Amino acid sequence: xxxxxxxxxxxxxxxxxxxxxxxxxxxxxxxxxxxxxxxxxxxxxxxxxxxxxxxxxxxxxxxxxxxxxxxxxxxxxxxxxxxxxxxxxxxxxxxxxxxxxxxxxxxxxxxxxxxxxxxxxxxxxxxxxxxxxxxxxxxxxxxxxxxxxxxxxxxxxxxxxxxxxxxxxxxxxxxxxxxxxxxxxxxxxxxxxxxxxxxxxxxxxxxxxxxxxxxxxxxxxxxxxxxxxxxxxxxxxxxxxxxxxxxxxxxxxxxxxxxxxxxxxxxxxxxxxxxxxxxxxxxxxxxxxxxxxxxxxxxxxxxxxxxxxxxxxxxx
Amino acid sequence: xxxxxxxxxxxxxxxxxxxxxxxxxxxxxxxxxxxxxxxxxxxxxxxxxxxxxxxxxxxxxxxxxxxxxxxxxxxxxxxxxxxxxxxxxxxxxxxxxxxxxxxxxxxxxxxxxxxxxxxxxxxxxxxxxxxxxxxxxxxxxxxxxxxxxxxxxxxxxxxxxxxxxxxxxxxxxxxxxxxxxxxxxxxxxxxxxxxxxxxxxxxxxxxxxxxxxxxxxxxxxxxxxxxxxxxxxxxxxxxxxxxxxxxxxxxxxxxxxxxxxxxxxxxxxxxx
Numbered sequence: 001x002x003x004x005x006x007x008x009x010x011x012x013x014x015x016x017x018x019x020x021x022x023x024x025x026x027x028x029x030x031x032x033x034x035x036x037x038x039x040x041x042x043x044x045x046x047x048x049x050x051x052x053x054x055x056x057x058x059x060x061x062x063x064x065x066x067x068x069x070x071x072x073x074x075x076x077x078x079x080x081x082x083x084x085x086x087x088x089x090x091x092x093x094x095x096x097x098x099x100x101x102x103x104x105x106x107x108x109x110x111x112x113x114x115x116x117x118x119x120x121x122x123x124x125x126x127x128x129x130x131x132x133x134x135x136x137x138x139x140x141x142x143x144x145x146x147x148x149x150x151x152x153x154x155x156x157x158x159x160x161x162x163x164x165x166x167x168x169x170x171x172x173x174x175x176x177x178x179x180x181x182x183x184x185x186x187x188x189x190x191x192x193x194x195x196x197x198x199x200x201x202x203x204x205x206x207x208x209x210x211x212x213x214x215x216x217x218x219x220x221x222x223x224x225x226x227x228x229x230x231x232x233x234x235x236x237x238x239x240x241x242x243x244x245x246x247x248x249x250x251x252x253x254x255x256x257x258x259x260x261x262x263x264x265x266x267x268x269x270x271x272x273x274x275x276x277x278x279x280x281x282x283x284x285x286x287x288x289x290x291x292x293x294x295x296x297x298x299x300x301x302x303x304x305x306x307x308x309x310x311x312x313x314x315x316x
Numbered sequence: 317x318x319x320x321x322x323x324x325x326x327x328x329x330x331x332x333x334x335x336x337x338x339x340x341x342x343x344x345x346x347x348x349x350x351x352x353x354x355x356x357x358x359x360x361x362x363x364x365x366x367x368x369x370x371x372x373x374x375x376x377x378x379x380x381x382x383x384x385x386x387x388x389x390x391x392x393x394x395x396x397x398x399x400x401x402x403x404x405x406x407x408x409x410x411x412x413x414x415x416x417x418x419x420x421x422x423x424x425x426x427x428x429x430x431x432x433x434x435x436x437x438x439x440x441x442x443x444x445x446x447x448x449x450x451x452x453x454x455x456x457x458x459x460x461x462x463x464x465x466x467x468x469x470x471x472x473x474x475x476x477x478x479x480x481x482x483x484x485x486x487x488x489x490x491x492x493x494x495x496x497x498x499x500x501x502x503x504x505x506x507x508x509x510x511x512x513x514x515x516x517x518x519x520x521x522x523x524x525x526x527x528x529x530x531x532x533x534x535x536x537x538x539x540x541x542x543x544x545x546x547x548x549x550x551x552x553x554x555x556x557x558x559x560x561x562x563x564x565x566x567x568x569x570x571x572x573x574x575x576x577x578x579x580x581x582x583x584x585x586x587x588x
Contacts, residue, residue: 032391036454037388045407139326150551164344295418
């Protein structure tokens with residue numbers, strides 16, 4: 001019976017390869033699809049499945065430090081061992097739960113601050129004359145091309161106890177002792193807002209550029225006050241830009257590692273940093289993988305919304 | 317609000333540059349103008365090794381990611397239905413939103429598993445970092461190519477086909493030249509993404525292979541360093557020149573096109 005099964009499988013495999021080679025011969029189109037397809041299959045999907053697999057394995061003091069998922073017992077039966085201990089461990093350990101909640105809290109508040117600062121800037125750029133507009137846009141894109149790490153480093157110099165801001169405030173005579181700003185949640189907020197602001201402004205700008213300004217005039221002509229025009233005309237029309245920009249800030253900020261590590265230090269718990277340390281310092285791969293899967297579960301809904309929006313935009 | 321926004325964006329960078337010319341070893345304490353930290357920076361062999369490694373990886377990554385991303389973009393726009401299209405579309409856009417820590421972790425686990433199964437890679441470094449970078453930057457290239465392709469006039473390709481050109485010839489002679497600006501933009505973006513990446517490289521790199529961001533990170537973790545300010549200044553100036561040049565070229569091209577269009581429409585009127 002076992003042999004039958006293998007035979008059928010072989011036939012399946014054979015026919016698959018025949019079909020594959022036939023389609024390869026029939027058209028170059030298959031090659032165009034196949035090369036990037038198999039690259040992504042092998043270097044994106046398979047690694048992800050490995051993480052999934054290790055997240056349900058047991059930690060062992062060995063190399064590699066986890067138990068195999070498939071055990072070949074002597075009579076040829078494959079045993080699949082799923083251990084959900086890693087996930088229960090995450091759930092029961094307050095540290096991880098607090099870290100998750102804290103990550104979501106920090107990235108939500110940062111996204112809102114980015115929106116509050118980015119919205120008027122995007123609006124200002126759209127309303128400025130065309131030549132100025134191009135230059136302003138270039139100035140928004142420029143930081144995006146410079147090193148992310150160095151932009152975070154710039155704030156280390158500003159926020160340090162002996163840093164530029166403290167020196168300036170002491171020189172003004174506003175404070176006598178330096179304010180403690182580094183290694184706090186405040187520093188992390190500043191870092192995230194600073195580095196992710198262009199990601200908020202650009203989708204907002206792209207959306208506002210398409211706005212029909214005559215609608216504003218119509219609203220004004222009909223006697224609407226500026227605030228009413230804003231809340232009943234501008235805001236609903238720019239909603240797609242707001243959603244896209246917010247997701248572009250929220251998703252990467254939640255898994256951020258560099259900013260909480262350099263500006264937050266040990267005082268700020270964020271999931272990206274915990275994952276990095278769990279893997280590199282504690283060498284606990286199964287827990288690190290479980291942390292990764294849990295982070296992904298947290299982000300899967302915002303990621304799907306974003307892909308949905310992108311998909312709609314790419315349709316002609 | 318615009319002024320406030322641009323002050324917020326640019327003051328930190330300006331201060332970074334100013335303090336790179338500080339004589340004092342303690343960054344925020346002013347000790348007079350000096351360029352000594354630039355000398356310190358360039359005398360370090362470690363720095364040169366990191367720059368070389370990062371440039372090598374970025375060049376290879378940009379080239380391969382552009383090729384793979386262009387193929388992927390072409391497949392997604394031009395072939396409306398093929399087996400696995402949904403999976404393909406998902407896989408190409410997922411790296412864009414995937415947190416870096418997860419991409420890094422999963423690729424490292426793949427390389428370790430492969431090492432155990434087939435004995436490759438024996439040690440992690442330039443090859444593994446390049447593969448990891450290609451995987452996530454090809455997704456960005458694919459997005460650029462996709463938007464460029466949807467905006468293209470397909471009638472040119474159809475005309476070539478009607479005149480008897482084989483599909484491969486159409487690709488080489490018509491589609492690729494039309495795609496050139498998109499390919500260049502994709503190449504530049506892939507290059508930047510690679511040279512800027514810290515997290516993924518840290519995961520998939522092995523002992524001895526330090527990219528530039530990894531070197532900078534290991535130094536600034538312990539506090540402010542004037543030589544890193546010098547490095548930042550050089551990077552900011554190079555990028556600023558590059559971006560301004562690109563912006564100027566694009567604006568010139570745009571103006572040229574408008575002039576051409578005006579001329580073309582003028583000719584039509586004369587002929588009438």
